[in-house]
Amino acid sequence: MKKNLTRRKFLKAAGIAGAAVAMPLSLVEFSWGRNSQENFTLAYVSDSHLTHIKGGQFVRNFDMGLKKAVTEVNFMRPKPDFVVFGGDLAQLGKKAEIDHGLEIMSRLRYPVKWVVGEHDYYLDLGQYWSEKVSKLHYSFDHKGVHFVVLNSILTYDNWINRWKSPAERMHQMARLDNPQGSPFMVRDRQIEWMKKDLSGLSKDTPIVVMSHSPLYKIFKPWNFWTEDAEKVQAVLKPFSKVTVLHGHVHQILYNQIGNISFQAMMSTAWPWPYPVSYAQAGNAVPKLTVFMNRADPHSERDATGWSIINLDNGRVINDFKLWENTNRTLRYDDKLGYPVDTKYQNPADRIPPQEHY
Amino acid sequence: MPKILRIIILTIVSLTFAASAAVCDEFTKDDLKQWNAQFMSSVKEGEKLFHSSLGRNTVSCDMCHPNAANTHPETYPKFQKQLGKVITLGDMINWCIINPLEGDKLDLDDPKMIALEAYITYERRGVKLAPGKH
Numbered sequence: 191m192k193k194n195l196t197r198r199k200f201l202k203a204a205g206i207a208g209a210a211v212a213m214p215l216s217l218v219e220f221s222w223g224r225n226s227q228e229n230f231t232l233a234y235v236s237d238s239h240l241t242h243i244k245g246g247q248f249v250r251n252f253d254m255g256l257k258k259a260v261t262e263v264n265f266m267r268p269k270p271d272f273v274v275f276g277g278d279l280a281q282l283g284k285k286a287e288i289d290h291g292l293e294i295m296s297r298l299r300y301p302v303k304w305v306v307g308e309h310d311y312y313l314d315l316g317q318y319w320s321e322k323v324s325k326l327h328y329s330f331d332h333k334g335v336h337f338v339v340l341n342s343i344l345t346y347d348n349w350i351n352r353w354k355s356p357a358e359r360m361h362q363m364a365r366l367d368n369p370q371g372s373p374f375m376v377r378d379r380q381i382e383w384m385k386k387d388l389s390g391l392s393k394d395t396p397i398v399v400m401s402h403s404p405l406y407k408i409f410k411p412w413n414f415w416t417e418d419a420e421k422v423q424a425v426l427k428p429f430s431k432v433t434v435l436h437g438h439v440h441q442i443l444y445n446q447i448g449n450i451s452f453q454a455m456m457s458t459a460w461p462w463p464y465p466v467s468y469a470q471a472g473n474a475v476p477k478l479t480v481f482m483n484r485a486d487p488h489s490e491r492d493a494t495g496w497s498i499i500n501l502d503n504g505r506v507i508n509d510f511k512l513w514e515n516t517n518r519t520l521r522y523d524d525k526l527g528y529p530v531d532t533k534y535q536n537p538a539d540r541i542p543p544q545e546h547y
Numbered sequence: 548m549p550k551i552l553r554i555i556i557l558t559i560v561s562l563t564f565a566a567s568a569a570v571c572d573e574f575t576k577d578d579l580k581q582w583n584a585q586f587m588s589s590v591k592e593g594e595k596l597f598h599s600s601l602g603r604n605t606v607s608c609d610m611c612h613p614n615a616a617n618t619h620p621e622t623y624p625k626f627q628k629q630l631g632k633v634i635t636l637g638d639m640i641n642w643c644i645i646n647p648l649e650g651d652k653l654d655l656d657d658p659k660m661i662a663l664e665a666y667i668t669y670e671r672r673g674v675k676l677a678p679g680k681h
C-alpha cells in the first residue's frame with residue numbers, strides 16, 4: 191500500500207515535469223486572471239424534433255440525427271464536462287416524444303443541462319418537461335463561468351388562451367411560418383429573477399446565457415426573434431464577457447451586439463433557410479454571419495450537426511461538427527471584439543454554396 | 548343531305564363564330580378579377596397541402612421550407628446531379644414527397660401538384676427567372 195502511494199506520487203511528479211517541457215503554455219493559461227478559470231469543453235446538441243407517427247413509430251430521419259450526435263459525443267476527446275441540449279427535443283410536445291428523447295439521451299456518458307424549446311412546451315405549458323426533464327430556468331457555476339439557462343419561448347397570455355385545445359395551441363406554435371403565430375418572450379418575472387441571479391457577481395465574471403430563441407431580433411415572421419430581447423441585453427450590459435448560445439434557428443448564425451456575442455447551434459434534424467431567402471419580407475440577418483453551405487436535399491444529414499464548445503478564458507470557441515460539410519470554427523477575436531469564422535470570414539475565402547438566395 | 552338540314556348546320560356554325568368572336572374580343576376587369584380568384588384559390592389549396600402531411604410519416608413541406616423558402620422555383624428546369632438529368636420543379640417536388648415525407652409521387656398534372664407549384668411560385672413572386680441556376 192505504502193509502496194503504491196510512493197509510486198503514484200512519483201508518476202505524478204514525472205507527469206508534471208513532462209507536461210512543463212512539452213507545453214509550457216498550458217501552465218500560463220491555468221494561472222490566468224483573478225477568476226482563474228480553467229479551459230473546459232462541453233458538447234452542445236440541439237433541435238432533434240423527434241416526431242411520433244403512431245404506436246412505437248417515430249420519423250426515422252430525425253431519430254438518426256440525435257442518435258448520431260449521442261454516439262459522437264460519447265467518443266469526444268477531451269471529454270466534455272457536460273452536455274447541453276438546446277431545446278426542441280420533441281416535435282409536438284407529446285409525452286411519447288419526450289420519453290423517446292430521454293431514452294436516446296440516456297446513452298450519453300455525461301450529465302445534461304436542458305434548455306426548453308417551443309416544441310417541448312406548448313402542449314402542456316411545460317408541465318411534463320418540468321416533471322421529467324428539467325427546470326425551465328436556472329443557473330449554475332462551472333470552473334469560474336456563470337451559466338444562466340432561460341426559458342425564452344414564453345409568449346402573450348392572450349395568445350396562449352385563444353385556442354380551443356392544448357393540441358391546437360401546440361400545432362399553431364409548431365408552424366414556423368404561421369401568420370397567426372406569436373413572438374417569443376422571456377417576460378418580466380424571469381428577467382427580474384435573472385437580475386437577482388447576476389447581482390452578486392463581479393463584472394468580469396464570464397457569463398454564458400443559454401436560451402432556445404436568439405436573444406435578439408432577426409426575423410419576426412419565423413420567430414427568429416425574442417420580443418423583450420433588449421430588456422435581457424440591458425441586464426447583461428455591465429458584464430465584460432457575455433456569450434449567448436441559442437438553438438431554434440437550425441443554422442450557423444452569429445452576431446455581436448455591444449458586449450454580447452451571440453451564437454446559434456445546429457439542429458440534428460434538418461437545416462432551415464436563412465430569412466434572406468424569403469423574397470416577400472425584410473430581415474435583419476447579421477452581416478457578420480458567414481452562412482452555412484446550402485444543403486443538398488439528397489443527403490439527409492447535410493447541414494445538420496452539433497458543437498464542441500471550448501470555454502477558453504471565458505470566451506466561447508465553437509467547433510461545429512458538421513456531418514456532411516467541412517467542420518467550421520467560430521472564435522472570439524480580442525482585437526476586433528467579435529466572433530469570427532476561422533476559415534471563411536474574409537469574403538474572398540468564401541465558397542459558392544455559402545451564397546443563399 | 549336535305550337542304551333544310553344544311554341551312555340549320557350553317558346557321559349553327561355561323562352563330563358559334565359570332566359567339567367566339569365576342570369572347571376573344573377583349574376581357575374586362577371583372578374577368579381579370581375572376582381569373583385571379585381562380586389562381587389564388589389554387590395557391591390557397593397549395594398552401595394547405597404544403598402544410599399538411601402528404602406522405603406517411605406526418606412530416607410536411609413547411610417544416611423545412613417555411614414560406615416555401617429554399618424551393619427556388621425560378622431556377623427550374625435545372626440539372627440535378629444526383630438524378631443525372633435536367634428536371635422540372637414538379638420532379639423535385641415529387642422527390643421531396645418520396646424522400647423526407649416517405650410518400651407516393653403525384654402525377655405532374657394532378658391538381659394537387661399544380662396547387663403546390665402555384666403556392667411555391669407565388670411565394671417567390673417578383674424574383675427574376677434564373678433557369679439552370681444552383
Ligand SMILES: [Fe+2]
Nearest residue numbers: 237278438439
Ligand atoms: Fe427547432
Ligand SMILES: [Fe+2]
Nearest residue numbers: 278307308438
Ligand atoms: Fe424552436
